[in-house]
Amino acid sequence: MSNDPKTPSRRTTTPRKTDIWGGSSLPVxxxxxxxxxxxxxxxxxxxxxxxxxxxxxxxxxxEADLEEPIRLFTSEQIRALRDDPQACIAALDGSNMSYAEVEPSSPTPECRWQAGVQISTSNLDYANPEPPVASCALAAALYIWEREIVAPAAARHLDAEVAEILHYGTYNCRRENSAQAGRWSQHANANAIDISGFRLSDGRVIGVHRWDNGGEDAAFLTEVRDRSCEIFTGVLGPEYNDAHADHFHMDMGPWEICS
Missing domain, CATH: 1.20.5 (Single alpha-helices involved in coiled-coils or other helix-helix interfaces)
Incomplete structure (x- = not known):
């Protein structure tokens, strides 16, 4: 006779499903x-x-209204102008920007632009090379950027107005990083601008190369760089690489990057 203790039987229970309808009838x-x-x-x-x-x-x-403040869909509307030259020109005509349409002169097919404009007057002035030639979409983005991002940041951090935007130009028939091969730069289509600094109404010059100097200058430059991503598809600054140590690259290309 075995002295092994009997193993008690275990009952397996299946969890009850909760009836979210409270047992209501099918019609209910x-x-x-x-x-x-x-x-x-x-x-x-x-x-x-x-x-x-x-x-x-x-x-x-x-439709893009360049006189409106930055709203939820502003960036999408500006980007849509890249593929609709007629709507883009209409948007510029509805603003206070003065410009003249220009045709590309480069024989290189990759170095041509769509609905290029030469900016005469905008919300802020641009230093030489002046006046800058830009694709229509870039010009539209700059117009909003000057008024909605640059001017308020200067008033907030520098207690001064921006008198002039310093830059290295917009159009340059070259590939990215001036390489001999590879993807063409957005500058080749006048679809990008390199901002090197800002001259203020009190004579001060805030250069992008002073990015990490601390203080009000750095706070101003940081805000401008960060908020530029609300408008432009591509924004590169000193933190991106050494090639951008002294300027902000801003473009309306197809690739989104904010660095």
Whole structure:
């Protein structure tokens, strides 16, 4: 006779599923689901109606208004101008920018631009080389950038107005990093600008090379670099690499980068 203790039997229990409908009958469940679907559809329609009532600058499918402040969809509207030269020129015409349309003169197919403009007057002045030639989309982005980003940052950190934007130019028929091969630079299409500094109304010059000097100058430059990403698709500064140690590269190209 075995003296081994008997192993007690174990009962396996299956967790009970929670009935979210509370045991309601099938017709009631169908009605409840119908009400939920209707409320969801009403919510979606409400969102679309709300967006439709927004000013153009705040709506995802509204026309770009360069005189409006930066809104939720401003960057998307400016980027859309890259592929719609007629709408881009119309946006410039609706602003206070003075410009003249220019045709590219380079025989190199890769070094041509779409709807190029030569800026005469904008919210802020540009130092030599002046006036800068830019693709229409870049000109539109710069117009907003000057008023909505640069000017407020200068007032906040430097207690002065920006009298002139210093730059290394926009158009340059070359490949990226001036290499002999590889991808063409956005400068080849006048679709980029290199900002080297800012001359203030009190005579001070805030150079981008003073990026890491600390104090108000650095705070101003940091804010300008960071907020530029709200408008431009490509923004590169001194933290990106040594080649950008003394300027901000800003472009309206197809690749998004903020560094």
């Amino acid at each position: 469940q169908i009605a409840l689901r119908g009400f939920i679907l209707i409320f969801a559809l009403l919510g979606i329609l409400g969102v679309f109606f709300y967006i439709e009532q927004m000013p153009n600058g705040a709506s995802a499918w509204g």
